[in-house]
Amino acid sequence: MEKISFAKGKRFKKMTGILLAVVAFSLLCIFLFAHSYISKLNRTAVLSKDAVTGGDGARVTDIPGEDSNTEAGSTAGKDASGEPDSSAEQITSAEEAIRKNMEDNSTVVLSDKNVFNILLIGTDNRVKGESSRSDAMILVSINKKNKTITAASLLRDIYLQIPGKNNNRLNAACAFGGPKLLMNTIEQNFKVSVDRYASVDFYVFMDIIDAVGGVTIEVTREEIPVINDYIAELNKLRGEKEGSDYLTEPGELILNGKQALGYARNRYTGTDFERTEKQRRVLKEAFQKIKKLNLIQLNNLLNKLLPQVTTNLTEGEIFSMILSLPGYAGYDIKQCHIPVDNSYQFMRIRGMEVITLDFDKNIKALREQIYPDKSRDHELTILLK
Structure with missing residues (x-):
C-alpha cells in the first residue's frame, strides 16, 4: 500500500513539473511574442518633468514656421x-486669468497610483520626421480602482501659458519643445499628472484607415x-497625381486614408468641438x-504601424x-472634452483665433473625470481649511 502511494506521489510530482514547464514555456512565448512587437516601437527615454522650459527659455510670440497661421489649401487662411x-x-x-492659474500654488498637480494617464498626440507633420504642432491631443486615463478608461480631448486652440514661452495656443507647445513640453504644459495648466505619451503623425493615421479597408x-x-x-496638399507631398482621390458627391461614403484624414482635420465647416467629434468618429x-x-491581418497591420509610433x-x-487587455475590455469607457460647456470664450489675440478659459471650471471638470475619488477628497480638504 505504501509503495502504491509512493508511486502515485512520484507521478503527481512528475505531472506537476511538466505542467509548470508548460506554463513557463507558454509565458516565455507570450513574452517573446509581445517583445517582438514592443521592439518595433520608437521608444524614447522617460521624460523628466522637472524644470521643463521647452528649449532655451526665450520668450517668443508665435509658432515656428507659422507666419500666417495657415493650414491646407485655399480655405487655410482664415486666421490671417x-x-x-x-x-x-x-x-x-x-492674460490675467492665465497668470493667476499658473501662480496658484494651492491647486496641486493631482496623481494617483491607481490611475495611469497617457497623452495621445497626433501631429500635423507634412514631412516625415519634421518638428510640428500637435493637431489632436487626447488624454487617456486608465483607472484600475474604478475600472474606467476616460478619453479627454483637449482642443488645440486653447490659449494658455507654455512654460518658458509666451502665452500661446496649446498646440504650439509640441512645436516649441516636443512631447516633453506639451506634457508639462498640460500638467501645469490643468493640474493633472501626465505620465506618458504616444505620438503618431498624418501618415500613420492614413495607414490605419487604408489597412482596414x-x-x-x-x-x-x-x-x-x-x-x-487637404487631399490636394497630400497628393502634392506624396508626389501623386493631381485630383487623385477627390470626393465628388455627398452621402454615406467609404473613405480611404487620405479622404478620412481630410474629413477629420476639417475645421472650416463647424467648430473645433465638431472637429474633435469627427476625429473620434x-x-x-x-x-x-x-x-x-x-491574426494574419492584425500581424501585418502591427508590423507596418508600430515602427511609426513614438512613445516613452x-x-x-x-x-x-x-x-x-482582456481586463480592459470590461472597463467602462467615458469621453469628455476640454473646455467643458459654458467655460470658454472665442477671442482673437495677436492675430490668432483662440479659446480662452475659465480655468477653475475646466480644472475641476477634468480632475473629477480622471480622479473622481481624489478630487472629492481634495475639495473637502480645501473647505475644511
Missing part, C-alpha cells in the same frame, strides 16, 4: 483674414471642397474594423498593458 484682435480689456482679462462616414456637400483641399469606425481582423512608455509598462 485681417480681422481685428479682441478688445484690450478682454485680452488683459484673459476604409471607414464609412456621412459626408455633406459643404464638407467636400474642404476635404479635397473616424477612430471609432476604424477600431470596429480592427476588432474584426484575423517603458517595455515593462507596455507588456503589462498587453497582459491587461
Whole structure:
C-alpha cells in the first residue's frame, strides 16, 4: 500500500513539473511574442518633468514656421483674414486669468497610483520626421480602482501659458519643445499628472484607415471642397497625381486614408468641438474594423504601424498593458472634452483665433473625470481649511 502511494506521489510530482514547464514555456512565448512587437516601437527615454522650459527659455510670440497661421489649401487662411484682435480689456482679462492659474500654488498637480494617464498626440507633420504642432491631443486615463478608461480631448486652440514661452495656443507647445513640453504644459495648466505619451503623425493615421479597408462616414456637400483641399496638399507631398482621390458627391461614403484624414482635420465647416467629434468618429469606425481582423491581418497591420509610433512608455509598462487587455475590455469607457460647456470664450489675440478659459471650471471638470475619488477628497480638504 505504501509503495502504491509512493508511486502515485512520484507521478503527481512528475505531472506537476511538466505542467509548470508548460506554463513557463507558454509565458516565455507570450513574452517573446509581445517583445517582438514592443521592439518595433520608437521608444524614447522617460521624460523628466522637472524644470521643463521647452528649449532655451526665450520668450517668443508665435509658432515656428507659422507666419500666417495657415493650414491646407485655399480655405487655410482664415486666421490671417485681417480681422481685428479682441478688445484690450478682454485680452488683459484673459492674460490675467492665465497668470493667476499658473501662480496658484494651492491647486496641486493631482496623481494617483491607481490611475495611469497617457497623452495621445497626433501631429500635423507634412514631412516625415519634421518638428510640428500637435493637431489632436487626447488624454487617456486608465483607472484600475474604478475600472474606467476616460478619453479627454483637449482642443488645440486653447490659449494658455507654455512654460518658458509666451502665452500661446496649446498646440504650439509640441512645436516649441516636443512631447516633453506639451506634457508639462498640460500638467501645469490643468493640474493633472501626465505620465506618458504616444505620438503618431498624418501618415500613420492614413495607414490605419487604408489597412482596414476604409471607414464609412456621412459626408455633406459643404464638407467636400474642404476635404479635397487637404487631399490636394497630400497628393502634392506624396508626389501623386493631381485630383487623385477627390470626393465628388455627398452621402454615406467609404473613405480611404487620405479622404478620412481630410474629413477629420476639417475645421472650416463647424467648430473645433465638431472637429474633435469627427476625429473620434473616424477612430471609432476604424477600431470596429480592427476588432474584426484575423491574426494574419492584425500581424501585418502591427508590423507596418508600430515602427511609426513614438512613445516613452517603458517595455515593462507596455507588456503589462498587453497582459491587461482582456481586463480592459470590461472597463467602462467615458469621453469628455476640454473646455467643458459654458467655460470658454472665442477671442482673437495677436492675430490668432483662440479659446480662452475659465480655468477653475475646466480644472475641476477634468480632475473629477480622471480622479473622481481624489478630487472629492481634495475639495473637502480645501473647505475644511
